[in-house]
Amino acid sequence: MTAPLYEALIKYVEDGTMPYHMPGHKEGKIISRKYIENIAKIDVTEVPGTDNLHDPHGPILEAERLAAKAFGAKSSFFLVNGTTCGIYAAMSSVLNDGDMVVVQRNSHRSVYNGLILTGAIPIYIEPLMDDEDAIAMGISIDELEKLLIKHKNVKAVVITYPNYYGFCVDINKVVDLVHKYDKVLIVDEAHGAHFAFSDRLPLSASKAGADIVIESVHKTLPAFTQSSILHVNTDRIDIDRLRFYLSLYQSTSPSYILMTSIDLARDFMEREGKALLDKCLDLSIQARRLINEIDGVRCIGDDVIGKYGIYDYDATKLTINVSGLGISGSVAESILREKFNIQMEMSDYRNILAIMTVADDEASFDKLIESVKGLSEYKRNEKLSYFDGNGCPEIPEMAMKPKDAVNKEYRYVSMDDAVGMVSLDYVIPYPPGVPLLCPGELIKKDMVQYIKLLYNIGIKVIGIDNLKIRVCK
Numbered sequence: 001m002t003a004p005l006y007e008a009l010i011k012y013v014e015d016g017t018m019p020y021h022m023p024g025h026k027e028g029k030i031i032s033r034k035y036i037e038n039i040a041k042i043d044v045t046e047v048p049g050t051d052n053l054h055d056p057h058g059p060i061l062e063a064e065r066l067a068a069k070a071f072g073a074k075s076s077f078f079l080v081n082g083t084t085c086g087i088y089a090a091m092s093s094v095l096n097d098g099d100m101v102v103v104q105r106n107s108h109r110s111v112y113n114g115l116i117l118t119g120a121i122p123i124y125i126e127p128l129m130d131d132e133d134a135i136a137m138g139i140s141i142d143e144l145e146k147l148l149i150k151h152k153n154v155k156a157v158v159i160t161y162p163n164y165y166g167f168c169v170d171i172n173k174v175v176d177l178v179h180k181y182d183k184v185l186i187v188d189e190a191h192g193a194h195f196a197f198s199d200r201l202p203l204s205a206s207k208a209g210a211d212i213v214i215e216s217v218h219k220t221l222p223a224f225t226q227s228s229i230l231h232v233n234t235d236r237i238d239i240d241r242l243r244f245y246l247s248l249y250q251s252t253s254p255s256y257i258l259m260t261s262i263d264l265a266r267d268f269m270e271r272e273g274k275a276l277l278d279k280c281l282d283l284s285i286q287a288r289r290l291i292n293e294i295d296g297v298r299c300i301g302d303d304v305i306g307k308y309g310i311y312d313y314d315a316t317k318l319t320i321n322v323s324g325l326g327i328s329g330s331v332a333e334s335i336l337r338e339k340f341n342i343q344m345e346m347s348d349y350r351n352i353l354a355i356m357t358v359a360d361d362e363a364s365f366d367k368l369i370e371s372v373k374g375l376s377e378y379k380r381n382e383k384l385s386y387f388d389g390n391g392c393p394e395i396p397e398m399a400m401k402p403k404d405a406v407n408k409e410y411r412y413v414s415m416d417d418a419v420g421m422v423s424l425d426y427v428i429p430y431p432p433g434v435p436l437l438c439p440g441e442l443i444k445k446d447m448v449q450y451i452k453l454l455y456n457i458g459i460k461v462i463g464i465d466n467l468k469i470r471v472c473k
């Protein structure tokens with residue numbers, strides 16, 4: 001047998017690495033045996049009785065109706081190409097070429113791609129930075145209101161709720177404000193599909209009344225990767241137009257495995273979700289306490305409430321700042337994998353992130369705490385260079401909209417030669433993952449100096465290759 005990808009995945013499983021990453025079913029722990037046994041058999045197509053995702057009248061429609069009820073939405077649509085395609089469809093259903101839209105500057109790539117697809121013009125809102133943890137947190141509601149007053153023609157607002165680390169703005173306030181100015185609110189709730197199933201988690205944006213909410217079922221619930229869901233909660237949305245774009249961005253042969261995976265995850269959560277989330281939250285809260293007793297590490301949580309626009313957080317996400325050990329998050333992540341055989345969801349400059357779900361149990365929590373304790377053996381007496389984003393230039397002037405920029409002819413130039421030119425790429429430093437330049441933005445001298453500074457102190461900057469950048473001709 002020669003199947004390198006399959007063999008690599010089987011190796012990962014056989015190595016017994018404990019997963020603290022998505023998908024939420026954690027290697028099938030809570031996927032029903034009967035489903036797994038029948039998985040190849042139910043991989044069918046549109047035949048009488050199986051319905052059609054693009055024109056549902058039978059079991060798919062019924063499954064979507066049950067999902068809407070369970071997630072607290074007015075209507076719900078299954079997605080087989082992740083939240084990514086849901087964001088494209090949501091933006092396309094609301095925005096025309098040249099329309100203005102308020103977008104959080106630290107949005108996921110799919111929102112930026114949505115700008116390219118629609119030809120909409122972004123008005124950016126800067127995220128508020130937690131400099132100590134080097135994380136882009138929430139947004140200022142006052143700042144959002146100022147933007148809505150200043151740009152009367154804005155058609156929609158796109159926000160991320162929660163952020164990757166589980167931190168949340170006050171969604172009720174955002175919904176009220178956006179609706180006060182009669183705009184459409186699109187919420188990227190990729191990391192919050194579980195919110196609807198526990199009162200101990202932050203409020204879901206659907207329950208708060210956001211117009212469109214898109215969630216990755218696969219990230220936090222027991223469903224296969226790429227299964228997501230889009231909810232519509234108000235009459236502001238033209239459902240026919242939305243359906244058109246959902247069909248445009250998804251396969252004409254949508255996977256029945258993915259669609260049933262969403263259906264079953266909803267059913268499982270309705271029957272067992274609340275109890276299992278209670279258990280997961282109890283263990284997460286205890287884990288936070290124990291991790292905070294370990295020297296050199298800190299689990300971020302209550303300490304950021306009321307700061308950086310943060311109102312609430314998802315306790316099942318354990319964001320652990322390891323900078324007190326004198327190592328970066330990415331070094332800690334590698335040590336945890338190599339020496340302790342556990343895999344984090346991700347790491348950044350200062351933090352590691354573990355995602356706990358309804359598939360976790362006492363054993364996985366114990367293993368995490370024991371491994372984080374073990375990290376102290378690898379403590380270095382180095383002080384991590386403290387990078388607080390100081391001196392970051394303002395959001396650059398937009399010379400042309402993103403859609404026009406990406407279709408231009410281009411060339412690569414050195415950063416120094418790029419002054420006065422228009423960027424064709426995103427330039428994004430990690431952390432905090434907030435773009436410094438987006439396609440169509442004018443490159444100024446202070447930006448070049450800043451990017452060189454980041455590059456030279458070893459911050460990973462995406463969009464720069466050997467200090468060369470792609471610019472529009």
Ligand SMILES: Cc1ncc(COP(=O)(O)O)c(C=O)c1O
Pocket residue numbers: 081082083084085108110160163164188190191215216226228
């Ligand atoms: C904030 C955010 N939005 C959207 C997405 C895209 O979701 P999906 O992977 O389900 O397409 C991601 C994926 O990582 C994300 O982190």
